[in-house]
Amino acid sequence: xxxxxxxxxxxxxxxxxxxxxxxxxxxxxxxxxxxxxxxxxxxxxxxxxxxxxxxxxxxxxxxxxxxxxxxxxxxxxxxxxxxxxxxxxxxxxxxxxxxxxxxxxxxxxxxxx
Amino acid sequence: xxxxxxxxxxxxxxxxxxxxxxxxxxxxxxxxxxxxxxxxxxxxxxxxxxxxxxxxxxxxxxxxxxxxxxxxxxxxxxxxxxxxxxxxxxxxxxxxxxxxxxxxxxxxxxx
Numbered sequence: 187x188x189x190x191x192x193x194x195x196x197x198x199x200x201x202x203x204x205x206x207x208x209x210x211x212x213x214x215x216x217x218x219x220x221x222x223x224x225x226x227x228x229x230x231x232x233x234x235x236x237x238x239x240x241x242x243x244x245x246x247x248x249x250x251x252x253x254x255x256x257x258x259x260x261x262x263x264x265x266x267x268x269x270x271x272x273x274x275x276x277x278x279x280x281x282x283x284x285x286x287x288x289x290x291x292x293x294x295x296x297x298x299x
Numbered sequence: 300x301x302x303x304x305x306x307x308x309x310x311x312x313x314x315x316x317x318x319x320x321x322x323x324x325x326x327x328x329x330x331x332x333x334x335x336x337x338x339x340x341x342x343x344x345x346x347x348x349x350x351x352x353x354x355x356x357x358x359x360x361x362x363x364x365x366x367x368x369x370x371x372x373x374x375x376x377x378x379x380x381x382x383x384x385x386x387x388x389x390x391x392x393x394x395x396x397x398x399x400x401x402x403x404x405x406x407x408x409x410x
Binding site for chain 2: 216217219221228229230231234236242245277281282283284286287288289290291292293
């Protein structure tokens, strides 16, 4: 069974550019989570969806960040415009609503110069 | 604001010994607790979860939960060099809820 799939794995962009990160959850999972990991702040929840509906976006740092889940097998996290402080590893994770165990994708390492 | 506290380490344990990792959490309403292992440059890997007070064993791993003390621990028996990693403790309110993570404990198993 394929795990959570994320793309791209690495992204280097210049300040001010738009960045789009993509995630495909594990088939059959109906909850999807976006996290960000930095050395300073650790692993932080940004937003999560249940049945494609955003439930809690209180972790989204500011209006430059947006996330969508148009269907059960795809989600995007967009940063526009990007800033150097957005540099981090962004993880997507999925689970079923009934069970809390979340499984992580390989992550996208974002560098904004 | 929920908080999960872990000693950052490094925690150094000789091969074959028991490694003991600890975690405290701030929210008395927390229902579910998780231990993830993260190798450098890799994503977190779920190794144990526990929902009820007491012990839960899975192979060489034992998770312990004490809700009265707001304390979670992970024991790794017969530690191997391949267990060297950062161990992240996380909690949630239950079901499909977002996780609040600690900063992790860096574990080193010395051959």
